[in-house]
Amino acid sequence: MRVLIWILLILALAIGVSLIVGSNEGYVLIVRPPYRLELSLNLLLILVILAFASLHLILRFINYARELPANVRNYRENRRIRKGHAALLEALHALGQGRYQLAQKAASKALDLGEDPSLTALLAARASHKLKQKSQRDYYLAEAERLAPEADVARLLLNAELLLDDRLYSQALAVLKKIEKLEARFAPAMRLELKVQLRLNNWEQVLVLLQQLEKYDGMESWQAREIRHQAHQHLLLRHGSDLNALMAYWKKVPEEDRLNGRVALMGAEAFIKLGAGNQAQEVLEMSLTKQWNSELAAKLGDCHSTNPHKQLQQAEHWLLSHEGDANLLLSLGKMCIRLSLWGKAQSYLEASISVAPSAEAHLTLARLLESRGESDAANRHYRLSVEFCRAE
Template sequence: MRTLIWLIGIFAIAVGVAMIAGLNDGYVLLVAPPWRLQLSLNLLVVIVVLGFALGYAIIRVISRTLQLPTRVAQWRERRRRERAGRALTDSVNALFEGRFSQSLKSASRAYETGEGAAMAALVAARAAHAMQDEPRYREWLGHAAEKGANGDVARLMTEAELAVDAGRFDEAAARLAALREGGHRHIAMLRLEARVASALGRWEELVGTVRQLRKHKALLDEQAAPMLRRGHVERMRELAGDGDALVAYWKSIPANELQDRGLIERVLPLLAKAGRGELARRQVERLLDERWDSDLARQYAHCAVDEGEGSVRACLQKAEGWLPQQPRDAGLLFSLGQLCASAQLWGKARSYLESSVKYGPTVEAYLALAHLLESLESGAEAQAYYRAAAEIVAGSSQKSTAALLPA
């Protein structure tokens, strides 16, 4: 349809021009003594139009001929870039497919072209690292440093990530420090920092990094909780010899992180050992009132360790208040036994500990009962509980050994 419309338009213009030309009787007289040339005006118009078109065509041909060397050079450069791009793409594809040798070859070709040389060098470094070829890995990292800008983010991130994978955490920490100095602080970097801090035992740094990741929603609460728990527990173990520092650190932990029952269970013995178990008492009681947890109840006795008789009595009263709702909870009974022993209520302590091993025998409960009986000069009975504890330990060792043996 479009072609038909164009044809009709062209024919209409041709008819119009022919009609105008037929009505034009003008002429042009050119005089160059002794010659005279008389032309019709229509012919002159045709000659002028054709002359202009011919001149324009000649100029274009000359111009394109003169530009030919430049155009050939541009074409070659375009071909070179296309080959480099294909080689770099092939190297990346091969890297993701696990064909590391092929990836290294393609990256080498891309590097030789000079187009995207820094990126090609990084891909080659990753391929060499995956092949465990340390010399070539270092060589390609050097090429990446030469081609990239000073402090190149991609290179430093690659070095840090591969160093972490290889277990060279000190090297990874140095690369991450260089990135921090450059003002970089993105999520991938924070993830690496968390792994490095955990491996190097930088517990406060681990806690701070995990908090940032959670703030940026790069970690779910369920993912962040174990990492925060480990960081807090290990840091408090480091501070165990300094009671004041331990208390200051405990008070610096945000309330939302103190909702982690696993954290409370692990740090309670540390606080108790430093004579500061009372610090966690209110938190433990609040958590147990909200939702019962036998493992946490087992640690409740630590809240009264070395805190004086008044504290022991208060904890004992609170624990006995839970007993009607949890009469067969081995963890609660164990804590009650420990609290009664601290309050020198020997009969009640023995009764609670015997109930604890009845409803949930553990090595800890058997040993506590044996120690209590020894203090009451009932050595023969104590030996029976020592043997029971030893049997549990032996059974656990046998299960662990069996799990390690081939099927």
Template sequence: MRWLISLIIVAVLAVALALAGRYDPGYVVLVYPPWRAELSFVSFVLLLGLLIGGAYMLARLAIATLNLPRTVRERKARKEAERQNADFTEALAAYLEGRFKEAEKIAAKLVGEPRREMLARVMAARAAHESRAHARRDTYLVEAKDNEKPLAALYAEAEARLGDRDFPGALSAIEAGKILAPAHTALQRLELKARQQLGQWDEVLRLAEQLGKANALDETTLALTRRAAHLGNLKRRTGDGKGLAEYWKKLPSGEKTHPSVALEAAEAFAASGDADAAVGIIEDALNKSWDEGLAARYGHYIGKAPLAQIQQAEKWLVSHPRDGALLMSLADLCAHEQLWGKAQSYAEASIAVAPNVDGHLALAAFKEQSGQPGEACAHLRKALELCHGAR
């Protein structure tokens, strides 16, 4: 298009000069003693134009000659960049297609622009990791981290360390990455996994809240992560009655009555010497929502008022008359209070609902205590059969 416009302009000028030469009687005299030259005005203009054009072309030629070395270098650099781009594209295609050894081979040799070279080393490291060549992977990661902005290398290293179950190493890479990108959601997700494996539950809770606010965790995963952190913190505080009570006080009420949390808390309080707290936790959870696992553990915690526990369990029995776990808990509570007749009745009712090892063992003890060794042996055999059947 530009050449067409130039051609039109030249044609217009030529026509204008032709018309001017036809109707313009003017002329130009050039005097340089002893010489004198006369020519028409149009001829002078044409000659001047040719001189200017020639000078321009000579100047362009001189500049091109002087710039020739730089032009050659730029052309070589451009070709090299094109080759590197093609190699990078080929390495990326090989990696995405699962040709990891080929991807590593190409990416490991790429040099040139620092950022692209760093990305190529990261790709080589990931490909080596897929090939289980961990030594080469680590070498590539070290090379990649020499870049001014090695975030991609640090992220790849964190993933690799997690895959190797080197959780402190993963956290080290993550912390370095967070210096470059403090609010990097993907890094936070990796950090969450590492801290879960290390049992750093307070940090897990903090990260879960951050990821929840960023919509990086769905509601179900967020709830499960929080619950796992609460369970871990409760278990970690077992034996520390004061710390356990303070932590339990801060928990949301909805979490306190969840069966798994209530059971872990009850175990922790009982192990810390506070059976009354364990009993109260189980009662609160069962009053809100029935759970056979909690009902089964209720008889294991003997508080300061075991008779009140028996009364509470018998109230539940009205609503859950065929709950074998509750019947067995009642048998345990009655045995603790030496209410042997009731204890035996509840144990028999428990195995009538569903044969279970605890019920038969309890009945074996009752029969032996009452001088019935034959029946005691029969219950022991049934308990043993149930154990073998469970395997």
């Protein structure tokens, strides 16, 4: 529609000009003695228009020639930028697809084209690391430091991650310390340090890092809880040879963690191993009161309490609501043996075997029967115990 309007306007203008020119009989006389020049007015108007158009074109050409070098430079710069962006996108896609050779090549090309070195050099370094080209990886990391010194945190974070992947833990920690100086309490760096400390089994430092990460919302709470429980289990095992050290550490464990089944089990086993039956009983009872755990119930029978009657009474109270728990029945059998309640002990052990037979239940019952002179029955349970051990 727009083109049609312009065509109509040009045609109307042409028709108007032709009508005016056709009816114009005027002339122009130019006298400069001894010369005399006479022109028609129409021709003069045409010459003036042509002269103006020629001058305009000449001036445009001069201006174009003057700006040509700058235009060429701008064109080349824009083309370089477009190629750099395209190479960067290609590197990102290739890295995401696991095509590391292509990613390295594209990132290197983007770097040569002047694309953001804080990104392209690090992409090339990561791709080189995946290709196990360590010299190339170190070269690109050095290039990132040289070309983009302001992006130190990103470069150091990647460097630490790659060192961790190579199991160079001390070097990774040294790099992470540099990040801490640049940006304290940086969650990605703390999460990476957490991985390093886990690999090094530095469980005390793991707990410190978890506390910091939870404080600054740097980790999901469930994930932090799982790692914290794991750390407590290892530290309980580490203190398991010294009762005083074990008790001191157990007091430092937050109540929420002490009630966890896995932590409570490890703590109880450590106290049982050191002959601290009362402490083991307390640990188990606290956790079982919060939430029933059959594995913890199995340990009740191994706790040599100084008040065995109270211990038996508490276990029988739990039996009212967990009568089908084979592990609790086994523990009750062991408690009754310590109290010389032979008939009751045999009943509990046989009930445990009827619910879920196990090597330990058969072995405990076999020893009880042997002590009472029932050799044939004892031998039968000894054989069953061995069979269950082999099966397990």
